[in-house]
Amino acid sequence: MxxxxxxxxxxxxxxxxTRHRPxxxxxxxxxxxxxxxxxxxDAADPKLKAIDVSLLTTTTTTTPKDTIPHNQLxxxxxxxxxxxxxxxxxxEGWLAPRITPYQNLSLDPATCVLHYAxxxxxxxxxxxxxxxxxxxxxxxxxxARLNKSVAxxxxxxxxxxxxIQLIKHFCRLDERFIPSARGYSLYLRPNMIGTQRTLGVGxxxxxxxxxxxxPVGPYYPTGFKAISLEATTYAVRAWPGGVGASKxxxxxxxxxxxxxxxxxxxxxxxxxxxxxxDEASGKKEEWVTEVGTMNLFACIRDKASGQPELVTAPLDxxxxxxxxxxxxxxxxxxxxxxxxWKVSERRFHMREVCEAAEEGRLMEVFGxxxxxxxxxxxxxxxxxxxxxxxxxxxxxxxxxxLKMKDWIExxxxxxxxxxPWSWKV
Amino acid sequence: MxxxxxxxxxxxxxxxxTRHRPxxxxxxxxxxxxxxxxxxxDAADPKLKAIDVSLLTTTTTTTPKDTIPHNQLxxxxxxxxxxxxxxxxxxEGWLAPRITPYQNLSLDPATCVLHYAxxxxxxxxxxxxxxxxxxxxxxxxxxARLNKSVAxxxxxxxxxxxxIQLIKHFCRLDERFIPSARGYSLYLRPNMIGTQRTLGVGxxxxxxxxxxxxPVGPYYPTGFKAISLEATTYAVRAWPGGVGASKxxxxxxxxxxxxxxxxxxxxxxxxxxxxxxDEASGKKEEWVTEVGTMNLFACIRDKASGQPELVTAPLDxxxxxxxxxxxxxxxxxxxxxxxxWKVSERRFHMREVCEAAEEGRLMEVFGxxxxxxxxxxxxxxxxxxxxxxxxxxxxxxxxxxLKMKDWIExxxxxxxxxxPWSWKV
Numbered sequence: 106m107x108x109x110x111x112x113x114x115x116x117x118x119x120x121x122x123t124r125h126r127p128x129x130x131x132x133x134x135x136x137x138x139x140x141x142x143x144x145x146x147d148a149a150d151p152k153l154k155a156i157d158v159s160l161l162t163t164t165t166t167t168t169p170k171d172t173i174p175h176n177q178l179x180x181x182x183x184x185x186x187x188x189x190x191x192x193x194x195x196x197e198g199w200l201a202p203r204i205t206p207y208q209n210l211s212l213d214p215a216t217c218v219l220h221y222a223x224x225x226x227x228x229x230x231x232x233x234x235x236x237x238x239x240x241x242x243x244x245x246x247x248x249a250r251l252n253k254s255v256a257x258x259x260x261x262x263x264x265x266x267x268x269i270q271l272i273k274h275f276c277r278l279d280e281r282f283i284p285s286a287r288g289y290s291l292y293l294r295p296n297m298i299g300t301q302r303t304l305g306v307g308x309x310x311x312x313x314x315x316x317x318x319x320p321v322g323p324y325y326p327t328g329f330k331a332i333s334l335e336a337t338t339y340a341v342r343a344w345p346g347g348v349g350a351s352k353x354x355x356x357x358x359x360x361x362x363x364x365x366x367x368x369x370x371x372x373x374x375x376x377x378x379x380x381x382x383d384e385a386s387g388k389k390e391e392w393v394t395e396v397g398t399m400n401l402f403a404c405i406r407d408k409a410s411g412q413p414e415l416v417t418a419p420l421d422x423x424x425x426x427x428x429x430x431x432x433x434x435x436x437x438x439x440x441x442x443x444x445x446w447k448v449s450e451r452r453f454h455m456r457e458v459c460e461a462a463e464e465g466r467l468m469e470v471f472g473x474x475x476x477x478x479x480x481x482x483x484x485x486x487x488x489x490x491x492x493x494x495x496x497x498x499x500x501x502x503x504x505x506x507l508k509m510k511d512w513i514e515x516x517x518x519x520x521x522x523x524x525p526w527s528w529k530v
Numbered sequence: 531m532x533x534x535x536x537x538x539x540x541x542x543x544x545x546x547x548t549r550h551r552p553x554x555x556x557x558x559x560x561x562x563x564x565x566x567x568x569x570x571x572d573a574a575d576p577k578l579k580a581i582d583v584s585l586l587t588t589t590t591t592t593t594p595k596d597t598i599p600h601n602q603l604x605x606x607x608x609x610x611x612x613x614x615x616x617x618x619x620x621x622e623g624w625l626a627p628r629i630t631p632y633q634n635l636s637l638d639p640a641t642c643v644l645h646y647a648x649x650x651x652x653x654x655x656x657x658x659x660x661x662x663x664x665x666x667x668x669x670x671x672x673x674a675r676l677n678k679s680v681a682x683x684x685x686x687x688x689x690x691x692x693x694i695q696l697i698k699h700f701c702r703l704d705e706r707f708i709p710s711a712r713g714y715s716l717y718l719r720p721n722m723i724g725t726q727r728t729l730g731v732g733x734x735x736x737x738x739x740x741x742x743x744x745p746v747g748p749y750y751p752t753g754f755k756a757i758s759l760e761a762t763t764y765a766v767r768a769w770p771g772g773v774g775a776s777k778x779x780x781x782x783x784x785x786x787x788x789x790x791x792x793x794x795x796x797x798x799x800x801x802x803x804x805x806x807x808d809e810a811s812g813k814k815e816e817w818v819t820e821v822g823t824m825n826l827f828a829c830i831r832d833k834a835s836g837q838p839e840l841v842t843a844p845l846d847x848x849x850x851x852x853x854x855x856x857x858x859x860x861x862x863x864x865x866x867x868x869x870x871w872k873v874s875e876r877r878f879h880m881r882e883v884c885e886a887a888e889e890g891r892l893m894e895v896f897g898x899x900x901x902x903x904x905x906x907x908x909x910x911x912x913x914x915x916x917x918x919x920x921x922x923x924x925x926x927x928x929x930x931x932l933k934m935k936d937w938i939e940x941x942x943x944x945x946x947x948x949x950p951w952s953w954k955v
Binding site for chain 2: 182213258294344
């Protein structure tokens with residue numbers, strides 16, 4: 106299962122890069138602008154060590170923290186007693202995993218993560234079910250995505266199954282921090298950073314994969330609250346050939362100022378549009394991509410047939426491959442299609458959304474992500490107008506949005522028994 | 531002179547952002563896709579402190595390092611005895627500057643720089659002239675650019691003139707590390723990171739601006755060595771509405787894998803192309819942008835008139851605003867134009883470069899940046915062919931490239947006396 110085996114040069118600079126693969130890669134022979142799965146040249150060097158779970162050492166804290174009352178939980182503010190850490194070096198591979206008390210990292214000021222954004226992360230949760238058992242939700246999806254993200258920025262890949270074993274150890278150790286009520290959970294943050302201590306711009310010769318955890322409450326403690334999005338074109342989150350499909354730090358800092366500007370006008374988030382020609386019509390359109398912290402779904406009734414369609418943007422390299430997005434699509438295909446729904450991963454543009462809204466065919470819109478599962482959208486600010494997304498004024502959530510939340514939480518909290526997406530720890 | 535005054539919310543998350551500016555900004559009334567100078571909403575709150583140079587405290591090291599022999603200097607590997615640090619908080623502003631021994635940073639594993647790439651840096655150098663005086667080269671340009679970069683990612687701006695005063699203090703203290711020979715210098719790395727310790731995605735409520743310094747030798751110790759570039763379209767460095775004009779960590783990590791792939795085929799760097807329609811012809815072209823670590827210049831003889839033209843891409847938001855780029859343009863306007871040259875900041879595409887090369891009109895090509903000043907280019911790999919950039923096989927540098935190096939180094943090392951670009955420390 107060793108997937109972390111590759112050769113990176115220790116302490117290389119841009120001028121001393123040696124040659125990994127003499128062959129011309131497929132992407133150059135057949136240039137694809139959407140080659141977002143771009144990876145570092147891998148040598149699968151069997152001399153490099155894979156993660157070895159049996160080497161895990163655990164040092165428990167001598168100063169256990171108080172747990173926070175449920176009503177005082179703030180997302181990502183307070184953390185559990187411990188953290189999980191794995192160091193990697195280009196000469197040895199993955200060193201022995203360690204669980205230690207939660208503690209500061211000591212980093213040389215020249216460390217490459219601080220200068221060149223060698224960082225990629227995941228967001229996942231541990232849930233406590235009615236029987237007191239701890240559960241993870243599709244953790245293999247998070248590990249696969251993290252491996253894709255780190256490979257895109259020349260950080261080392263790793264054995265996802267071994268990492269899940271370690272995460273289970275961690276969850277058992279800090280189990281008392283997992284709140285036991287529907288809607289509550291322990292947010293898990295795996296993060297990988299490049300730790301090489303030189304300013305030369307090249308692949309890091311060392312890295313640290315670590316995990317911290319923060320107890321969190323329901324995203325909407327008082328029930329759903331529909332949000333408003335500002336459709337944004339003056340800043341562009343992602344581009345074909347860029348890194349928008351990877352969960353990299355690099356995708357987040359540049360989105361904050363537009364988010365603050367949207368907030369100053371009363372919008373909770375940006376809806377990132379991408380201007381591109383519609384191949385069918387030859388006209389420029391503003392395509393819906395994602396929300397930065399969420400994927401976006403729209404329920405649109407077809408003009409001619411009246412058939413309802415659940416639509417979200419396709420995985421073309423400019424949007425994040427959300428785990429909840431994937432789950433919603435699978436559940437919709439399983440449970441909405443038999444009720445007459447069409448389920449589509451396809452490009453859709455703001456003109457289509459606006460037309461559907463004007464004609465009363467925009468049934469509902471919602472975001473999806475690990476934090477809130479689903480997040481109902483009341484309106485979208487677009488070109489100086491407010492597009493109403495189908496919610497009556499006296500309601501905060503649409504029918505499909507609520508169904509999805511119930512279905513997914515039912516699986517996450519083990520209420521839908523034996524579902525393969527829910528992994529007992 | 532206080533430019534650092536603004537209000538950011540302490541410890542905000544994406545859900546608790548309050549409203550800064552109720553008015554709709556110009557960029558929305560008149561949408562501009564190239565609005566790369568986008569800034570955080572500033573409130574210019576006079577309660578926040580600006581940098582106060584008079585509060586500087588200095589703690590000198592008790593374990594001074596040996597200086598490295600000149601022939602063993604490697605870029606960004608070894609550092610001087612000290613570092614300069616300035617903390618900022620959203621409630622207080624800039625705290626007292628400190629010079630301390632070079633030491634590790636102690637960062638909570640939840641610190642936002644490690645997750646969301648809140649980081650922006652500069653590259654500049656201190657030179658020792660023939661009289662033993664220490665000099666900086668256009669430091670106000672670096673401070674202005676850093677302010678632009680940090681503002682783009684909601685980090686605090688600062689008084690550049692005050693920071694230059696502090697950098698001068700630092701250079702005097704670590705003066706013994708500045709090598710005293712033409713081509714040698716002390717590389718200075720100002721870096722700003724967001725230090726807020728929460729996982730909420732929002733503007734950092736605290737930040738650290740610090741400076742470290744590494745003695746460096748000439749980029750080409752044995753004289754110039756012309757490099758080869760791989761023209762790259764399968765990955766895209768920057769785009770309109772993105773952050774390619776800012777010196778952010780976010781622009782670097784995503785370029786490493788393409789750099790490794792180019793290296794595997796024998797190319798030292800990528801030449802980032804950007805595909806876009808030529809408004810004149812209506813046809814798609816692949817426009818030359820920059821090299822990632824350098825700007826790019828081409829010397830092309832006009833087909834009709836035979837006039838030589840020095841051309842580089844314009845500052846359209848997709849390329850870094852290089853200090854050396856600006857210096858080359860100014861020197862060319864002053865010293866090449868009287869010799870009959872045309873100097874242009876304009877878009878130019880690979881088809882134009884290829885045609886000029888085929889017709890013997892491509893005189894020379896070079897990169898520009900702080901590390902090497904100028905870097906001659908022998909060839910560009912493009913669509914499976916090698917475009918020769920005008921250098922005879924037995925030469926490593928063209929005439930204009932060499933002139934520029936001599937002119938700029940003459941100013942940097944104070945040999946061209948009294949030049950306003952060279953600041954005595």
